[in-house]
Amino acid sequence: MRVLLVGAGGVGTAITRIAARRTFFEAMVVADYDPARSEAAVAAVGDDGRFVAARVDAGDTAAVAELLARHRCDVLLNATDPRFVMPLFQAARAGGAAYLDMAMSLSRPHPDRPYEECGVKLGDAQFAEAADWEKAGALALVGMGVEPGLSDVFARYAADELFDEIEEIGVRDGANLTVDGYDFAPSFSIWTTIEECLNPPVVYEAGRGWFTTAPFSEPEVFDFPEGIGEVECVNVEHEEVLLVPRWVDARRVTFKYGLGREFIETLKTLHLLGLDRTEPVTVPGADGPVAVSPRDVVAACLPDPATLGERMHGKTCAGTWVRGSKDGAPREVYLYHVVDNQWSMAEYGCQAVVWQTAVNPVVALELVATGAWTGSGVLGPEAFPAGPFLDLLTAYGSPWGMREQ
Numbered sequence: 001m002r003v004l005l006v007g008a009g010g011v012g013t014a015i016t017r018i019a020a021r022r023t024f025f026e027a028m029v030v031a032d033y034d035p036a037r038s039e040a041a042v043a044a045v046g047d048d049g050r051f052v053a054a055r056v057d058a059g060d061t062a063a064v065a066e067l068l069a070r071h072r073c074d075v076l077l078n079a080t081d082p083r084f085v086m087p088l089f090q091a092a093r094a095g096g097a098a099y100l101d102m103a104m105s106l107s108r109p110h111p112d113r114p115y116e117e118c119g120v121k122l123g124d125a126q127f128a129e130a131a132d133w134e135k136a137g138a139l140a141l142v143g144m145g146v147e148p149g150l151s152d153v154f155a156r157y158a159a160d161e162l163f164d165e166i167e168e169i170g171v172r173d174g175a176n177l178t179v180d181g182y183d184f185a186p187s188f189s190i191w192t193t194i195e196e197c198l199n200p201p202v203v204y205e206a207g208r209g210w211f212t213t214a215p216f217s218e219p220e221v222f223d224f225p226e227g228i229g230e231v232e233c234v235n236v237e238h239e240e241v242l243l244v245p246r247w248v249d250a251r252r253v254t255f256k257y258g259l260g261r262e263f264i265e266t267l268k269t270l271h272l273l274g275l276d277r278t279e280p281v282t283v284p285g286a287d288g289p290v291a292v293s294p295r296d297v298v299a300a301c302l303p304d305p306a307t308l309g310e311r312m313h314g315k316t317c318a319g320t321w322v323r324g325s326k327d328g329a330p331r332e333v334y335l336y337h338v339v340d341n342q343w344s345m346a347e348y349g350c351q352a353v354v355w356q357t358a359v360n361p362v363v364a365l366e367l368v369a370t371g372a373w374t375g376s377g378v379l380g381p382e383a384f385p386a387g388p389f390l391d392l393l394t395a396y397g398s399p400w401g402m403r404e405q
Contacts, residue, residue, distance in 0.1 A: 007079030008032035010306025014358035020045040058084035064091035102145030134377035148239035154320035154335035157386035166324035174231035174258030175316040201235035204253040231258035243380035309351030332405035
């Protein structure tokens with residue numbers, strides 16, 4: 001397998017460090033708009049000749065397709081933010097490569113009823129091209145990070161191994177991470193965090209389909225394992241709700257994020273001030289007016305999450321809560337994956353949140369490379385058997401857990 005990795009930020013860099021310990025691939029081209037970032041990511045894996053740095057504009061489909069051809073890559077791994085999903089998705093198809101991402105094409109709220117009805121849903125643009133991928137016998141594995149990604153694998157595992165009938169699948173994400181020296185320092189891309197937290201959350205119910213609700217709705221306190229404890233979780237727009245019902249039979253699917261009251265209030269303030277907007281606004285500059293995106297300004301003013309590892313303390317938990325029945329008796333479980341920041345920093349030099357996101361696409365690539373996962377079309381993680389993935393994740397040194405509720 002020859003891989004083109006686009007995006008050498010925190011997650012992309014963690015991908016290289018994880019992949020360097022595995023033997024399933026022949027080459028990995030690490031490409032970024034900023035050549036210093038791709039060169040740094042390659043330098044971090046030492047003298048491993050399988051890695052090479054390159055520069056590419058992720059929004060330039062033709063340039064990405066050319067890079068795929070030049071290096072004879074047969075898979076494109078997208079580690080950029082969701083703005084670049086469609087150019088990279090289309091570049092992979094044009095270049096005859098398989099495709100894998102960790103976030104799906106962007107949504108657009110319903111123009112008149114944003115908190116009741118879906119407009120353009122996450123992933124709609126990709127699924128619209130599914131027939132072309134299937135006809136070509138090509139695979140686009142979408143939403144294969146941790147959430148979405150591992151959380152979807154957990155949903156498939158629950159359906160296959162743990163339940164006869166499922167009432168609800170609810171992804172629940174929480175952490176007790178703190179960052180020394182910062183009152184507000186998101187542990188993941190603030191651009192992506194603003195996008196998913198301020199958009200109308202989507203809920204799925206059998207017989208009704210997908211519908212939306214208000215941001216931060218339906219708060220609940222969820223008790224996370226391994227010492228994290230109780231965290232208030234709220235509805236957030238996320239890909240699992242759009243993916244799970246396509247392959248797993250459940251009467252209800254939700255996603256709730258443990259944001260914390262202070263974080264929620266900060267996001268609400270950004271929205272109130274219009275600082276969550278992506279459309280450029282004109283501001284004075286030294287050489288005349290300059291057009292800038294308010295959200296990009298917010299991101300530029302905050303520390304890069306990838307650089308916070310030495311200051312971070314605590315654990316992050318991604319997991320899938322499932323309620324239903326087995327052998328006629330009620331059952332409720334929480335399948336989860338916890339990463340301790342102290343461990344990920346000591347073992348890989350990567351902070352916990354980016355490492356947890358990065359390990360899952362590498363595991364998936366290895367399953368595709370070995371033939372354990374095969375398919376064509378636009379497929380989510382729950383379209384594949386869960387057992388091989390969970391076994392390999394454990395073999396990577398990061399076991400998952402299950403708690404009966």
